[in-house]
Amino acid sequence: MMLLTILPILIPVVMMIFHLVIRVRRTAAIVGISGSMLLLVTSVLIMREVLKGDILSMVVGGWEAPFGISIVIDRMSALFLVVSSVIIVAISIFTLHTPLGKTHLTKFYFFFFTLILGINGAFMAGDIFNLYVWFEIMLLSSFVLITLGFSKDQLRAGIKYMALNLIGSLFFLAGIGLLYGKTGTLNMAHLAQILMDDEQSILINSSAMLFFLAFGIKAAVFPLYYWLPASYHTPDITVSSLFAGILTKVGVYAMIRFFTLFFVQDPLFWHNLLFVIAGLTMVVGGMAASSRYETRKILSYHIISQIGYMLMGLAIFTPLGIAGAIFFTMHNMLAKTNTFLVSGLINRKRGSYSLKEVGGLFRESPGLAVLFIIPAFALAGIPPLSGFFAKFILIKAGFQDGHYIITGVAILTGLLTLYSMIKIWNEAFLKKSPEQQVKKETIRLRFTDLLPSLILGSATVLMGIFAGPIFEFTMDAASALLDPVLYMESVMSR
């Protein structure tokens, strides 16, 4: 039990050590893929424990709960762990035949597992300083991954990516300092206990705002998102899809955790702020996405637009709203990674990401078309795929609680999403192949190229078919978040 709780952190560490010494490409690939598979098995086992109804928690370092470093896995953490490990498996297979995999595979896997270490740690942290350290691990390895290959574009984009994300971590650290000064604790459960009785919300708001800015930069919300479209299209497509699927969602995870567990003193101010930001994020991201002509740029702006929906769920702040936010995040992680992977496959076939230079793919490889249409329709919210239920829950929650404006904005933004997905579909698949192609010879895609996309696509379809049970689970997770007594007890009583 103790071992199972710590395994999502231990496995990446062991993998990192392996990849420090392995210099042979083939061995590195086998070890890397089996490591990610192992991670998936572990997270499914953790999920099984969590489904029994308890919260897994342990304290590292031999000190009791508020002083030692807590590791807590509740329903939301377990769900994030499972979904991110599905993505990790897909990406570790996809790397094999990318240019990055051919030249830098051993280096890639080392930093890949460092990134996973940070991500898993962030999902399991029960202590805010510990969360900061996981964020930094994630950040440093993402710096390396985004510049891996050292092309001019990557370096230019890397500087922008680093600049804003570093400022974000400084906000995070300053927030931790001020919060510790006010409450004298860093343990999330202990903070929740202390702040529950505290009525001086005005004093807590200053730290809450610092955390909001920090997570807002990580999650790429409206006025803080500029690093994302400037950098996500420059690295190898493997790295882009990994970042697109998981990184911003860690910011969303942290925001949901902080603003349900202990920053709940001033709901009027925070929920209105979240509503405004959610709406603007959706619309601005959606409009920017529909104005671009390069698949990766469309999809990058589209990430931003979708972050708005997750914030909308958090802002509604009813069990249904939070459940919608979690469900939407799950669906989005899978579908978004998948669309990036398919755009990588289009690029491999045609040698270009620009929609003006590709076309005729529907006739040439109908399989690829099906692989694209599953996540694209899921993102657009077509039933019976996962995205339909995700949006349905959020919109229902919005109407139920009387937030008509944001719900209207969400529905209209859905049209923008549909438009940008149809644009990629029309241009890349239906349109006739343009006269001058970058790549003349045809490339047959191997099964291992398609497999990652197949895994993620079937996950999206399954999430649509089993939307009922998954929704019930997210509902449980959401009500546990809104009533954190069990969380506090299971951490503090150890």
Place this chain on the structure above:
Amino acid sequence: MEFLLAILVGVLYTAGVYMLLRRSVLKFIIGIIFLSNATNLLVFLAAGLIPGEPVFLDPAAGSTLQELADPLPQALVLTAVVIGFGIVVYLLAVKYRLFHETRTDDLDQLKPTEEE
């Protein structure tokens, strides 16, 4: 002491923001160093300063609780300093490589990456 340090934090933040707004990549990195040091000091300061006291009590010597300095902010700042140091080293390496590739340190000379 707190008063002086608070002013120092303010000065460091000001200098850091000023440096961030410059066009040179190197000055930007110096700005990040200023900001991260200011933040470290802020964390240290916000937790309260108890000068000249040990962080761990010796029960045999019969010390009381009043004579205790909080060890946690020291540990936090130590961790943050190390992380900040690592990041600055990596930034400098990237900056070196960027200069090698583009032959310029001026952010305005770099082509924007966003446009079509």
